[in-house]
Amino acid sequence: MAEYVKLPINVLDDFCMTAFKKLGFKKSECRIITDVLIMSDKFGIESHGMQRLVRYHKGIEKGTIVVGAAPEVVKETSTTAVIDAHDGMGQLAGHKAMQLAIKKAKKSGVGIVSVRNSNHFGIAGYYAKMASDAGLLGMAFTNSEAIMVPTFGKLAMLGSNPIAIAMPAEPYDFFFDASTTVVTRGKLEMYNKMGKPLPEGWALNKDGKASSDAPDVLANIVAKNGGGIMPLGGNTEVLGSHKGYGYGMICEIFSSILSMGMTSNYTMQNGKSGICHGFIAINPANFGDPDAIREHLSTYLRELRESPKAEGAERIYTHGEKEVEATERILREGAPVNVNTLREMVEFANFVGINPKKYFGDAVDKISDSKMFSGNY
Amino acid sequence: MAEYVKLPINVLDDFCMTAFKKLGFKKSECRIITDVLIMSDKFGIESHGMQRLVRYHKGIEKGTIVVGAAPEVVKETSTTAVIDAHDGMGQLAGHKAMQLAIKKAKKSGVGIVSVRNSNHFGIAGYYAKMASDAGLLGMAFTNSEAIMVPTFGKLAMLGSNPIAIAMPAEPYDFFFDASTTVVTRGKLEMYNKMGKPLPEGWALNKDGKASSDAPDVLANIVAKNGGGIMPLGGNTEVLGSHKGYGYGMICEIFSSILSMGMTSNYTMQNGKSGICHGFIAINPANFGDPDAIREHLSTYLRELRESPKAEGAERIYTHGEKEVEATERILREGAPVNVNTLREMVEFANFVGINPKKYFGDAVDKISDSKMFSGNY
Numbered sequence: 001m002a003e004y005v006k007l008p009i010n011v012l013d014d015f016c017m018t019a020f021k022k023l024g025f026k027k028s029e030c031r032i033i034t035d036v037l038i039m040s041d042k043f044g045i046e047s048h049g050m051q052r053l054v055r056y057h058k059g060i061e062k063g064t065i066v067v068g069a070a071p072e073v074v075k076e077t078s079t080t081a082v083i084d085a086h087d088g089m090g091q092l093a094g095h096k097a098m099q100l101a102i103k104k105a106k107k108s109g110v111g112i113v114s115v116r117n118s119n120h121f122g123i124a125g126y127y128a129k130m131a132s133d134a135g136l137l138g139m140a141f142t143n144s145e146a147i148m149v150p151t152f153g154k155l156a157m158l159g160s161n162p163i164a165i166a167m168p169a170e171p172y173d174f175f176f177d178a179s180t181t182v183v184t185r186g187k188l189e190m191y192n193k194m195g196k197p198l199p200e201g202w203a204l205n206k207d208g209k210a211s212s213d214a215p216d217v218l219a220n221i222v223a224k225n226g227g228g229i230m231p232l233g234g235n236t237e238v239l240g241s242h243k244g245y246g247y248g249m250i251c252e253i254f255s256s257i258l259s260m261g262m263t264s265n266y267t268m269q270n271g272k273s274g275i276c277h278g279f280i281a282i283n284p285a286n287f288g289d290p291d292a293i294r295e296h297l298s299t300y301l302r303e304l305r306e307s308p309k310a311e312g313a314e315r316i317y318t319h320g321e322k323e324v325e326a327t328e329r330i331l332r333e334g335a336p337v338n339v340n341t342l343r344e345m346v347e348f349a350n351f352v353g354i355n356p357k358k359y360f361g362d363a364v365d366k367i368s369d370s371k372m373f374s375g376n377y
Numbered sequence: 378m379a380e381y382v383k384l385p386i387n388v389l390d391d392f393c394m395t396a397f398k399k400l401g402f403k404k405s406e407c408r409i410i411t412d413v414l415i416m417s418d419k420f421g422i423e424s425h426g427m428q429r430l431v432r433y434h435k436g437i438e439k440g441t442i443v444v445g446a447a448p449e450v451v452k453e454t455s456t457t458a459v460i461d462a463h464d465g466m467g468q469l470a471g472h473k474a475m476q477l478a479i480k481k482a483k484k485s486g487v488g489i490v491s492v493r494n495s496n497h498f499g500i501a502g503y504y505a506k507m508a509s510d511a512g513l514l515g516m517a518f519t520n521s522e523a524i525m526v527p528t529f530g531k532l533a534m535l536g537s538n539p540i541a542i543a544m545p546a547e548p549y550d551f552f553f554d555a556s557t558t559v560v561t562r563g564k565l566e567m568y569n570k571m572g573k574p575l576p577e578g579w580a581l582n583k584d585g586k587a588s589s590d591a592p593d594v595l596a597n598i599v600a601k602n603g604g605g606i607m608p609l610g611g612n613t614e615v616l617g618s619h620k621g622y623g624y625g626m627i628c629e630i631f632s633s634i635l636s637m638g639m640t641s642n643y644t645m646q647n648g649k650s651g652i653c654h655g656f657i658a659i660n661p662a663n664f665g666d667p668d669a670i671r672e673h674l675s676t677y678l679r680e681l682r683e684s685p686k687a688e689g690a691e692r693i694y695t696h697g698e699k700e701v702e703a704t705e706r707i708l709r710e711g712a713p714v715n716v717n718t719l720r721e722m723v724e725f726a727n728f729v730g731i732n733p734k735k736y737f738g739d740a741v742d743k744i745s746d747s748k749m750f751s752g753n754y
Contacts, residue, residue, distance in 0.1 A: 157681055207688040253544060257673055287636065304530075
């Protein structure tokens with residue numbers, strides 16, 4: 001099992017703010033980048049918070065991510081816009097795009113913004129939540145490096161292609177954020193680190209056959225030899241593989257197709273990211289009394305939670321509950337940070353010239369004890 | 378195995394036009410209803426074409442479907458609208474709603490229309506295709522009688538809740554239309570008729586446990602004893618059950634929540650349907666040169682089809698291909714109609730006072746040979 005240390009959220013926040021400032025980002029930019037990353041750690045989504053720092057750090061070093069690039073609105077109407085991120089941080093383009101979608105939704109009922117030439121933008125849910133925090137229905141999409149193998153294929157042609165949606169409700173917003181692959185690559189890496197075989201129905205080997213061999217699958221993904229992760233629904237039509245593949249396509253349409261950006265199969269090649277995003281904001285007030293609509297959704301969510309449980313199941317969740325509970329726990333107890341991730345954070349600190357001990361204290365000493373560095377970015 | 382007869386599409390078309398006219402629908406209304414039903418048969422989606430006639434016929438008889446009800450726009454802005462279908466045929470409300478969404482998209486870039494108090498509207502894809510036929514990106518959603526059991530639950534709380542999307546492309550449009558359950562109830566009924574056990578990962582018994590017993594599952598669904606169909610992703614989080622459940626919620630939001638209509642768990646009770654729909658049309662021209670966007674999508678679809686196949690697989694489909702090929706075949710060879718369905722059509726003909734032999738000729742004689750009437754509406 002992987003070793004973890006617990007670090008308070010405010011420490012992670014301070015660290016990110018300082019580290020990105022040292023990399024040359026403006027304070028307002030550091031705030032956005034940090035907010036997106038920290039939300040992931042607060043939600044307990046380890047794969048998209050601090051664990052991603054190394055990718056941003058390496059991306060900036062290699063020039064895939066351009067510090068100081070300003071996302072540019074290249075086409076705009078009262079309800080739509082296209083933004084060229086000019087290879088800047090995905091969080092900055094994403095934040096600007098959803099802000100614009102929200103503004104349009106407040107004025108015209110709906111705002112749809114599609115972004116091209118961007119980079120990894122963190123969790124899609126952050127942007128959907130920007131809209132629900134503003135009282136709107138929000139959706140966010142992003143393509144990514146190809147990892148999903150289409151039904152009956154053997155080469156990854158779509159990204160993990162998450163679709164996120166958030167909408168105001170009581171006692172907490174409806175909040176759904178998930179990849180359209182059956183799992184994300186992070187899960188495969190987790191099984192790999194644990195030395196456990198992958199569950200059936202997750203991954204394909206280089207010939208497009210189902211495989212539970214995590215090291216082999218991951219090595220083939222890195223080498224682009226073929227194979228990858230199955231769409232939600234697996235690799236046969238019996239369990240709906242073509243549906244997960246279809247949801248992946250919806251994500252691609254709102255991100256790379258409408259923006260005329262790179263489809264997933266072209267991203268992250270030749271020193272260029274090319275990642276694309278999509279954002280939708282919709283004002284419930286254009287459909288009726290927004291308070292009544294919020295109440296209507298809240299009632300349904302309550303009915304779902306209170307509906308009869310399967311034999312052996314303790315509770316039924318509605319989407320967003322787990323994130324609220326994780327946030328309460330993590331704010332109280334600190335965020336669990338894998339020592340490998342901490343090692344990367346220390347390297348990042350050294351790279352930008354700040355003292356890691358100042359932030360992480362004695363936890364830094366744990367690193368030398370750990371031998372579980374996967375080295376697999 | 379079920380017995381089939383083949384009937385030419387124009388015969389089915391004539392029959393529907395006449396039968397609905399006899400029920401009191403205007404000619405323009407008959408045209409819309411027939412078009413929606415026939416598209417399903419042309420696409421080879423047996424469950425939503427002629428097989429549905431009996432439900433419409435019974436719905437009208439029982440008063441769940443009101444002939445002559447006019448869908449009414451109860452709220453409207455430049456980009457949005459809410460329609461009250463006043464318990465009329467779902468096809469009529471759906472057609473009007475998507476027409477309105479298309480008009481708004483052509484003028485304002487985006488149109489979103491949500492419909493309440495409607496009935497079953499046929500295949501969601503029909504409405505998405507209305508938009509793609511008009512050069513737009515189209516989406517359609519509908520809730521339905523509760524059939525999907527939420528993750529960890531044992532009572533059906535969501536409908537089969539399909540999400541359809543269509544977008545112009547060459548040589549054929551991208552067209553995706555699928556329930557957010559792993560399969561539809563029609564598939565369960567098919568296995569039931571064949572006397573075969575259900576594949577693993579499809580259905581739940583009344584205690585919320587996985588079941589392959591089709592007659593038991595179907596009987597419990599009809600009696601509302603509990604159980605039902607799993608979300609796409611099955612009934613455990615390992616294979617992404619919460620994701621299928623989440624997509625089902627997206628469908629619910631665009632249909633029953635925004636329209637302030639009935640959520641699936643309240644529909645089809647006490648002589649009231651209450652089904653809700655949602656429609657989105659988006660004009661690609663608001664994002665860029667629509668021809669370039671169409672070409673961009675077409676290229677990606679071609680790359681997907683031409684990408685390397687899994688060992689043992691012959692081809693990779695893109696969504697919409699199978700429907701185009703089925704249409705070509707069925708227009709040439711006729712539509713396969715189950716003899717049980719034909720029996721229902723004959724009953725329908727007798728009910729409205731038209732001579733079934735005039736339409737179906739000697740095929741009608743096949744009915745008396747068949748004993749496979751499931752009686753399960």
